[in-house]
Amino acid sequence: MNADAALGSAERQFVAPTGILAEAPYSAAVQIGDMIILSGQIGLDENGALIPGVGDQTRACLQSMRNILEGLGASLADVVQTRVFLTSFDTYAEYNEAYREFFSAPFPTRATLGTSELALGAGIEIEAVAIRSRRDG
Numbered sequence: 001m002n003a004d005a006a007l008g009s010a011e012r013q014f015v016a017p018t019g020i021l022a023e024a025p026y027s028a029a030v031q032i033g034d035m036i037i038l039s040g041q042i043g044l045d046e047n048g049a050l051i052p053g054v055g056d057q058t059r060a061c062l063q064s065m066r067n068i069l070e071g072l073g074a075s076l077a078d079v080v081q082t083r084v085f086l087t088s089f090d091t092y093a094e095y096n097e098a099y100r101e102f103f104s105a106p107f108p109t110r111a112t113l114g115t116s117e118l119a120l121g122a123g124i125e126i127e128a129v130a131i132r133s134r135r136d137g
Helices: 054-071 089-100
Strands: 012-015 029-032 035-042 079-086 109-114 124-131
Touching (some): 035 054, 054 079, 054 089
Antiparallel strands (some): 012 029, 029 035
């Protein structure tokens, strides 16, 4: 069975990256039915410069995710899983504090992984999966 057959009649919608990453060969998100898979986000400002500090990079990552999800009729409340990549676990508390500003109980599942390096010198990258809730009206 090919992938399209496995998806049944669910249509796929691709969200192109924007800003400095607009020409990169990936999608910022893919929506299949009510499921939304978000590519890893790093903390860049409006000019494409890396934001200093893992706490503020975390906030920028999650704000980017919020913006993408809202464009697809979803929200951070629909996120069911995040995967977080850190270049230093010395920044774990800083990232965790910023993360709590965007998510509250019940929290999405989460994996936090260490890595030696991230794109553009970022200290953190976050990817997510959301299941858009059915909303009446």
